Amino acid sequence: MYIGELASLTGATPKAIRHYEKLGLLPVAKRKGNYRIYEEIDVKSVKMIRLAQAVGFSLSELYDLSALKYKNNRFPVEIAQQLIQKKNQQIIEQKKALNRLQEDLKQLEDEIVQTYITNKISA
Template sequence: MYIGEIARRTGASPKAIRHYEALGLLGTVGRSGSYRVYSELDVAQVELIRQAQALGFRLAELQPLVAGGGEPDWPVLCRLIEARRAAITAEIERLRALDLRLDAVHAEIRACLASTATVAASHCEAARAALPEDAPA
């Protein structure tokens, strides 16, 4: 099949498919004259590449997966997925810690804004200026 057909079947653009080929992600693509001729294995490979990209993998990370141009290296794929999941777990923990800090700062600013004491109010001017005007006090 030609590039238009593989593009239609996989949802990848012809430009992306040529890029995958240039990076070595598709192995050796056949030729018929000046036209590229793709196989069912290439269709499966493009679908796998697109799925991996949707899961957050970069194309450079996928090169070891398809080294050799045949079946994907499934053990390598498993290790990539495990590493990706570990990175996501670490990012989730970092974001949870950030959310807790934001919550604490938010509560402190709200308490400051609610205070009627002159000293507390003078320390809260920057906090008041940082909040939208329609924010409840």
């Protein structure tokens, strides 16, 4: 398939796909004349890259995994799982921080109501 079809199937732009290839996140595509030719595995790879970005992984983090894949001739599943667990822990911490912010907002609202409505103090 050509880059346009890969883009359509994955939601990535052709520019992003070329960027992933340039960074080494995708193997260099085979060519048919001047056109890049992609395979089904590339669809899965681009979808995984986009999902990983959506959940907070940087392209440099993904590059590190990709480099290990090419160095060891296999995808480093165990390392990917560790990174996913670490990212999940970060999300848990972010949720806790957001919950604290919600509590602070509620406290602020309660204090405003108590001060300016219940006690009828003018600003």
